[in-house]
Amino acid sequence: MAETLDEPSRIPAPAEAALRAPKPTLFAPEGAPSPAADAIIRSCGFSLFYGQKAGVKNITMEIYPRRVTAIIGPSGCGKSTFLRSINRMNDLIPGVRTEGRLEVNGTDVYDPRINLPNLRQQVGMVFQKPNPFPKSVYDNVAYGRRFQGARSRGELDEVVEKCLRAAALWEEVKDTLHKSALALSGGQQQRLCIARALATQPKVLLMDEPCSALDPIATGRIEELIATLKSDYTIVIVTHNMQQAARVSDRTAFFCLGELVEYGLTSTIFTKPAKKQTEDYVTGRFG
């Protein structure tokens, strides 16, 4: 544990160095400082326990800004647990305990003095099932912004339009802003949830299987959206769908049984994985 703390980028760094050559354009331009230096999320030997049972064990990885990072792995491997650890959504479960260090923007999120609402506004989240509030479309998007202090109608209107446009939903709902969000289709609802998460101006967007409840067309739209959001946000996406991971992500982490097996460029993970376990999983022989 102490070892990993001293050398936070031990696992990802060599993998990245090795995989830089085949697809350099995906990454920071040549000559830019090492991406490891400006990682936005840094996990050092992070473990989370539900009582005695470990949810994730000793995860050490770095997630880079303005990139899409996919987390794949078989069911129950701890990928959602890790994702929810980043904005401390696991706090809702009684008896949760953590070890190690998990930093966002250089701040330890498990520091007892942390401002939890502030963290969650910095690290937005989109859930597996679309979960808009039973309120109007407008109120859904404005929800987070309202208690950030935005009270004036004009400011909120602006935020709502901007976020809905960013979530590629504006054209579809601009005439029904004050109708209930539950009247939207599933895909629209999920994009609304993304817009809602964007409204608090997060740096990071966590997506927990955002397309698992959607049809292929809606999934396509969400994936397009992820591609456009990448330029402004750091996106971490958990997915069961390996094609999706391959399509949308820049880097992929493979989790198994609560441990990080392999982490690297997506192309490498899917074409030349370093570990047998990863290869078995991505080729469908296991999991």
Place this chain on the structure above:
Amino acid sequence: MTNAPLTPEPTTSGRRLRLRGLLDKGFTLLAGGAVLAIALALLVVLAPMLWRGASAVVFPGTVEFRRMQLSQFNRGDRVGVAVELGEVAEARKPVYALLDRFKRGIATDDLKEDARRLYREFGKQLDGRDTAAADRAELRSLAKRLRDDFTAALETTDKAAAQAALGRVLQNAEDARLKGTVAEGFFAMARDYGRIVETVDLGHRAEYAKALAEVQESIRGLFGPPPNAERPPLVMDQYGATRWDAAEKHLDRLLTAETWVAGGPGETLQRVRTPREQQFAGTDLAPLFPLVREHVTKMLQPRWAFYWQYFIDDSLSGHYFGGVGPEILGTLLITVLAILFAFPLGVIAAAYLVECASDSRTVQLIRTCINTLAGVPSIVFGLFGLAFFVVFLLPLFGLPQGSSALAGGLTLGLLVLPIIIRASEEAIRSVPQTYKEAALALGAGRLRCFLTVTLPAALPGILTGAILSVSRAAGETAPILFTAAVAMGSSSWPPWSALAKPTQTLAYSSYHLAVGDRLASLVPHNQYGMVMTLILLVLVLNIAAIVVRSRMARRLRGQ
């Protein structure tokens, strides 16, 4: 063997299918029957209540009703009522004439008093006159003789003796000395009484007197106090039958005498109904009965009345006349107080139980206590309210120690608290976890998450609990028996000005009217009317709450 489960024998399958169909049909039938039974029970219970209760509002009202409305509530067509009153007075005149005439022969106390008065006046007249003392003494003794003879005629039950006594009075009729004096009144009275003696069987005078009292009572019930009589102090005595159904009862008592006679040893009493015409056959009073029977509509002029003011009027003479306005206001007042008290408290308690409390032993104990509280008899709440709110708590805040709407509202609030807590708990628990997660993920604190997301989503369910509590609170009698209720009084406006005062409520007044006194049998329409009003009030409150709730739920569902 392996195929058997997949392709069973067709006959078995057919039989099984039929059995399954039969079972399905049986179940459907049973469920339908249960629903039908409930509907029928509701109909059987509610329909007569509402139907009879409606007669408090829509009924044939007599001229007495219009007179009462005009003089007590200053309502109605003043000129029209005056014209009507003139007409009915004219129609009733012969009735009173007949009564007066007959009364003289039966109720002789008045005549005796008249005779004594005449004698005294005659004495005074003599003193004022310029006559010799001897003459004066003689005249005085003559007058005394006249008085005593007349009194003797009144007192005897023997016809011949009475006629002889009257004859002795009348033989002085030509006495010149009495001409122009008040003593002439003796002769007029004697002649009058002589005529009555001809027709009335003096031997049965006591019976006649009793029957006459009944007749007079019935006439008073029908037409109110006789003309020229003093205005009775009680409002309920100032008017005759205001409703046609009441008039018919009085009419029946007027036209038929009812007596109970023993059939024989060991047998129960038998009711015997005799027409009054037969009872008074041959007397001066006999024509009265056919007269009233045939012209009663002319004497009362019944007409359909729509007395919607029943719902706003104060009651008069303890619900004999008037409406249930104060009861409605009082019921609403204490119900609103109860909800104002119990709703926030209940929702907060439920929120705590669901959101904050862990599933510890203490919390389980609290939950058990709440469930037990829901089963405590309401009279226990009433006594608790008396001991705690009325005697202890409210006096601490300077309120007089006595029942008040506030104390009643608080007691009812305690009564409905468990209902609200349980309904709210269920509603809050059933809000999807995903809503809470979404709010928390957006950086909302727990309180904000509860207030902005969980509570609005749970509100339809919470309102269901509130609706149940409203019905319960509005209909309860026992908890307010000692804490808030009073039977009489007028409405106070605005309602909150009555917070520190005891108040009337529909439930309590229904009870009071039923057990209080003989009034219940006199005003059955009022009892039904009160119950109907209570049912309607609860219905209206429920419908309003259901409309609000369904709108809210629809908005939540996004339609």
